[in-house]
Amino acid sequence: YTETKGKTDDVMQSSESSTGVTNSITDRKESIRQGVTVLSENLEEAVHHKVDPWTAVQAYNFGKAYIDYVADNGGVNTVELANAYSKDVVAPSLGNTSGKTYTYYQPVAMYYGGGKLYTNGGNIYYAKEVQFNLFLMRMFSRL
Template sequence: MKIIKRLSIIVTIIIIIGLLYTGYIIRGNVQQVVRYEDQVSAAAEENGIPEYKELILAIIYAESKGRSADLMQSSESVYGQQAVIDNPQESIDYGVKFLAEAIKQNDEAGNDVWTAVQAYNYGLEYIRFVKENGGKNTVALSEEYSKEFLSPMLGNEDEETYPYYRLQSVFHNGGFLYKNGGNMFYADIVKMNQQLIKWFRWSL
């Protein structure tokens, strides 16, 4: 019994240390992201979506955690290849502009806002797909689009996958994404990031 008790104490201590370390990492990431809050606010205002400032910060957290010059990973949508943009302001300008267009088209389609967020990762064609399939983004619908449309369109005709270990993916499918199929969990990750930013801002 003493051994079991000691093991329980050790496991508890390890869990506590792990949680504290995770919190420390998240706090650092949030600190990096909110450094760009003023620039995000200005870009959101300019593109007519000021109410989505917190959402944009959550997208930055998902794309770069504020630790890359291309904060919103805008290079591919603008230049057709990665790592071209080397200026945070340029990345914000293009990223927010693309998101604003996604929100506009999504509102016209009558979908939920998370469809527009997922379309930031997949491209605007996803908005039409969701409209034709109920008007609400879900992981199941997102996976269908990734597997059946986006991935094959970009050359993965054999449904090849690769490991992707995040909380959302592990619980959904054991932890994988389809090669060339974007991130089927993107909207849920951004949603989670919004909460993380909200919870950890107080300590900054």
């Protein structure tokens, strides 16, 4: 739900982890299979590195190397740590060496950091968005 709200065939936006190309998966079942595989691998790595499970969720957005980064920097995913990783690792690796930012107008992002994201830096609020969506799903499933 956090990725696409179910509005595309690559519902879990898992193409890049499979083929390296965005939107190359055009089958919903394949997208879910690939996305669950990546998340499962991330969770196993999180256990191995003794970091919190939300690090594995954030690594779904940033890539598995984020798990090592968190392990070396306190062992717990935070927006502040994700921001530093985005600024210092992800954005520069994808061409943003100037620190250019933009505003991401999403409620969770606005609450946790004013919505600032680094261009080409991934989504530092990703794990928080998943937490919020999980809360909403639990709340509405009880109605």
